[in-house]
Amino acid sequence: MNVLLVKPWGDAFNWYHSHMLGLAYVAGYVRGQGHKVEILDAAFHRMGAGDLLSEITQRKCDVVGVTAMTHEMVRAKEIFEVVKENKPSIHTILGGPHTSARPEETLKEIPQLDFSIAGEGEVPFTELLAQLDGTCDFEKIKGLAFRRNGDTHFNGRQSDFLDLKTIPQPAVDLYYKKDWFKTHPDSEYRLFASRGCPFKCGYCMRVLGDRVRWRDPEAVVEEWEKAVRYYGAEKVFLHDEIFLYKNETTHQILDAILRTNIPQISYFNCMTHPKLVDEELLEKAKRANCNLICIGVESGNNRVLKNSGRNYKIEEADQAVQKIKRAGIKPFTFFILGHPGETHKSIWDTIRAAVRINPFEIGLGVMVPYPGTKIYDYASEGKFGYKLNLEKDWDAYDRYGGSALKIKRLPRRVLMIYQIIGYLSFFLMNGKFRGMFNYLKPKIGAVVRLLSGKGLSEDSELGNSKTGSAYHRTLPKSQPNN
Numbered sequence: 377m378n379v380l381l382v383k384p385w386g387d388a389f390n391w392y393h394s395h396m397l398g399l400a401y402v403a404g405y406v407r408g409q410g411h412k413v414e415i416l417d418a419a420f421h422r423m424g425a426g427d428l429l430s431e432i433t434q435r436k437c438d439v440v441g442v443t444a445m446t447h448e449m450v451r452a453k454e455i456f457e458v459v460k461e462n463k464p465s466i467h468t469i470l471g472g473p474h475t476s477a478r479p480e481e482t483l484k485e486i487p488q489l490d491f492s493i494a495g496e497g498e499v500p501f502t503e504l505l506a507q508l509d510g511t512c513d514f515e516k517i518k519g520l521a522f523r524r525n526g527d528t529h530f531n532g533r534q535s536d537f538l539d540l541k542t543i544p545q546p547a548v549d550l551y552y553k554k555d556w557f558k559t560h561p562d563s564e565y566r567l568f569a570s571r572g573c574p575f576k577c578g579y580c581m582r583v584l585g586d587r588v589r590w591r592d593p594e595a596v597v598e599e600w601e602k603a604v605r606y607y608g609a610e611k612v613f614l615h616d617e618i619f620l621y622k623n624e625t626t627h628q629i630l631d632a633i634l635r636t637n638i639p640q641i642s643y644f645n646c647m648t649h650p651k652l653v654d655e656e657l658l659e660k661a662k663r664a665n666c667n668l669i670c671i672g673v674e675s676g677n678n679r680v681l682k683n684s685g686r687n688y689k690i691e692e693a694d695q696a697v698q699k700i701k702r703a704g705i706k707p708f709t710f711f712i713l714g715h716p717g718e719t720h721k722s723i724w725d726t727i728r729a730a731v732r733i734n735p736f737e738i739g740l741g742v743m744v745p746y747p748g749t750k751i752y753d754y755a756s757e758g759k760f761g762y763k764l765n766l767e768k769d770w771d772a773y774d775r776y777g778g779s780a781l782k783i784k785r786l787p788r789r790v791l792m793i794y795q796i797i798g799y800l801s802f803f804l805m806n807g808k809f810r811g812m813f814n815y816l817k818p819k820i821g822a823v824v825r826l827l828s829g830k831g832l833s834e835d836s837e838l839g840n841s842k843t844g845s846a847y848h849r850t851l852p853k854s855q856p857n858n
Contacts, residue, residue, distance in 0.1 A: 377411050377412070377438040377439055377505055377508065377509060378411075378412045378414075378436060378437040378438045378439070379403075379406060379411050379412065379413045379414070379437060379438070379439045379441060379505070380413075380414050380415075380416060380432070380435050380437040380439065380440050380441070381399045381402060381403055381413065381414070381415045381416070381441045381442075381443070382415075382416045382417075382418070382428075382432065382440060382441065382442045382443075382455060383396050383399060383415075383416070383417040383418055383419055383420070383442075383443055384418055384419070384428070384442065384444055384448045384451035384452055384455065385418040385419060385423055385424055385425050385428055385451060386418070386419035393420060393560065393562075393563045394420070394563055394564055394565065394566045394613075395417070395420065395546070395548050395551040395552070395565075395566065396415075396417050396419075396420065396443065397546065397566055397567075397568060397615060398443050398471070398472070398497065399415050399417065399443055400415070400546035400547050400548050400550070400551065401498060401543070401546045401547075401568075402441070402471070402497045402498055402501055403415055403546070403547035403550055404543070404544045404545055404546045404547040405498040405499075405501075405502060405543060405544060406498075406501060406502055406505065407544075407547055408544045409502050409505070409506075411505060413547065413550070414435065414437070414550065415547070415550040415551065416428065416431060416432065416435070417551070420551065425451070425454070428455075429454070429455065429458045432455065432458065432459060433458065433459075433462045433463075437466065438466065438467065438508075439466065439467045439468075439469060439505065439508070440455070440456075440459050440466055440467070440468050440469070441468075441469040441470070441471065441501065442455055442456070442468075442469070442470050442471070442472075443470075443471050443472040443497075444470065444472045444474060444475075445472060445473055445474055446473070446474040446744075446746055446747060446770050446773040447770060447771060447772075447773045447774035448472075448474075448770075449474055449482075449485075449486075449770035450770055450771050452470060452486070453485075453486050453488070453489075456468045456470075456486055456488035456489050457488050459488070460488040467490050467491070467508055468488060468489050468490045468491070469489075469490065469491045469492070469493065469501065469504070470482060470486070470489055470491070470492045470493070471492070471493040471497040471501070473581060473583045473746070473748070474746075474747060474770070475492040475493065475494060475521075476493075476494040476495055476581070476583045476748065477494075477581055477583075477746070477747035477748030477752075478747050478748075479492045479493070479494040479519075479520075479521035479530050480492075480521045480528050480529075480530040482521070483521050483522075483523065483528045484528055490522065490523065491504060491514075491520060491521065491522050492520075492521045493519055493520060493521075494519045494520075494521070494530075494533055494534075495519045495533060495534045495537075495583065496519075496534065496537060496538055496571075496584065498538060498543065499519075499534070499538065500517050500518065500519040500520050500534070503517045503520075504517055504520060514529075514531070515529070515531060516531070517531055518531055518532055518533065518534045518535060519531065519532075519533060519534040537571070537572070537584075537585050537587075537589060538571075538589070539589075540570070540571060540589050540590060540591040540592075541590070541591060541592045541595075543591075545595065545598070545599055546567075546599075548565075548603075548607075552607045553607075554606055554607065554608075555606075555607065555608040556607050556608060557607055557608040557609040557610065558608040561610065563609075563611075564609065564611035564612065564613045564645070565603040565604075565607065565609035565611065565612050565613070566612075566613045566615050567596070567599055567600065567603065567612065567613075567614060567615065568591065568614075568615050568616060569590065569591055569593075569596045569614055569616050569619055569625070569626075569629060570588050570589055570590045570591065570616045570619065570625070571584040571585065571588075571589050571616070572584050572585040572586060572587050572588045572589050572617070573585075573586065573588070573617035573618060574586055574587065574588060575618075575649060575685070575686075575687065576685045577672075577674075577684060577685045577686060578683070578684045578685045578715075578716060578749060578750035578751050578754070579684065579712065579715075579743060579744070579746070579749055579750075579751045580749060581746060581747075581748030581749045583748070584617075588616075588618070588623075590625045593625055593628040593629050593632060594632075596629050597629060597632040597633060600612060600629075600633065600638065600644075601636065601638060604638055604641060604642045609642060610641075610642050610643070611642065611643060611644070611645065611667075612642060612643070612644040612645075613644065613645045613646070614644060614645070614646040614647070615647075616646070616647060617647060617649075618647060618648055618649050618652055619646040619647060619648065620646050620647070620648040620652070620653075620657060620658075620661055620666075620669060621648055621649070621652035621654065621657070622652070622654040622656075622657055626657065627657070627660070630657075630660050630661060630664045631660075633664050634660075634663060634664055638664075638665075639663065639664050639665035640665075642665070643665040643666070643667040644664070644665065644666055644667065645666070645667055645668040645669070645670070646661075646666065646669055646670070647669065647670040647671065648669055648670075648671055649671065649672070650671060650672070650673065650688050650692055650693040650696040650697075651687060651688050651692070651696075653671075653696040653699050653700065655699055655703070658699060658700060658703035658705065659703060661703070661705065662703050662704050662705055666705050667705065667706060668705065668706040668707075668708055668736065669700050669705055669706070669707055669708065670708045670709075670710065671693075671696065671697065671700070671707055671708070671709055671710070672686075672709070672710040673690070673693045673697070673709045673710065673711055673729065673730075673733065674686055674710060674711055674712050674715070675690070675711065675712065675715055675722065675725070675726050675729075676690050676711075676722075676725035676726035676727070676728060676729025676730070677690070677721075677722035677725040677726065678690055679717060679722070680715045680716070680717055680718055680722045680725075680726075681715075683715060683716035683717045683760070684712075684715045684716060685750070690725075690729055693733075694729070694732070694733050697709060697733050697735055698733075701735075706735075706736035706737075707735040707736055708735060708736055708737050708738070708739065709730070709733065709735040709737075709738050709739070710738070710739045710741070711726055711729075711730055711738060711739070711740045711741070711798070712740075712741050712742070712743055713726065713740065713741070713742050713743065713791050713794055713795060713798070714742055714743030714781065714783055714786065714791055715743060716751070716754060716759070716760040716762070717760050718743075718783065718786060719785075719786075720785075720786075723786075723791075723794050723798075726798070727794070727797065727798045727801050727802075730798060730801075730802050731801055731802055731805045731806060734806050737808075737811055738798075738799070738802055740795055740798045740799055740802075741795075742788075742791050742792065742795060743781055743783075744773055744774070744780060744781065745762070745764060745773070745780055745781045746773065751781075752764075755781055761783055761784030761785065761786075762781060762782070762783060762784075763781075763782040763783075763784075764780060764781065764782070765779055765780055765781060765782045799812075799815055800812070803815065
């Protein structure tokens, strides 16, 4: 079958320029089963709504599959409306974290959607294509929600996760040509060495499971080398939730990279957890030319950390960040305002902690109650002073300025003021004036684009949605996107 995989348009504040990992893996897997696959990633190609929708109608395909986060659901619905209006016979499929949390509900909310997939998409997507080509017996496909005689059905969640050692390489050739990064030097190549995370943070739904599953180290190194040597990438970002922790596979991958000249011609960024920082591994990562490590500190208050399922104290997180700095690697720390039990005092604790820890840079976000997380459940039940402000106004669930969550005694505007104070305190008190300029620059640029209309189509997302906040901190290219 001819399959078109689509990523909805982004906005002026957070357009990325790297391949979408989920789409590339699904494309590689589906293509390996003999199907023809194309990817149309609007954010990657800097396409507004009008350009993307026009391009979709011109493609010849049997299936249109879209991946979407919660705040992109309105955009996904618009895509499906256009697809069905122009060619009703095309099969429409939705995947991603939102429908993983609400597979059957999503079908009910989008009449033009034929199927939704919960969890990893490779296997159920491929099994669905086989049935569409044959008997249309959908009932045995785990993770699939579908329609039958006007009713919606969900077959239950997948009982097993993929064996990552058996999957093909992601289809990044659908994004890049040889030496692509040499003409896009600010872009980075993203890759997974593993999937899954064992930690149980209240704001994360762990769609990839709570057990770390590794790809074959040789496959990871093969992809890493091809990214640098063939596609010309100078920056590689290992997108694993916790790549850098003490285990055999991480050592095998780093040892293999050290046997090449890759560290001399490129560098890499990665992520870890405060409980997993290991000085011996940091030293090896530095020799492999690790440039930056993203690490979630999240709050400067121990009570709040406990409420959010973070299994450490702020003193331990501080020590972990200092170890990274001593290894000669830049730490990028994440913080969130609006945790369960958050108060004015705990927010000031967080701001003071960010200043005191003094990492290379920070990301200071505001809590979003994504469906499938404990935070969403707390808000639905009215716990911790939470309340869902706009339960099904999915545009409001944007982590860069959404308004889905109400917190008693902490209005949204107050949190955003604290966010600005936090950033400015961090930059000014630590003498990071270039960082402050970088913080302000994308906001000024986005506002100029909005006022001038340059770079945005007439019906782009900034003209018809509530996403995009003047208070959003655009993080460096190494920041993972959900």
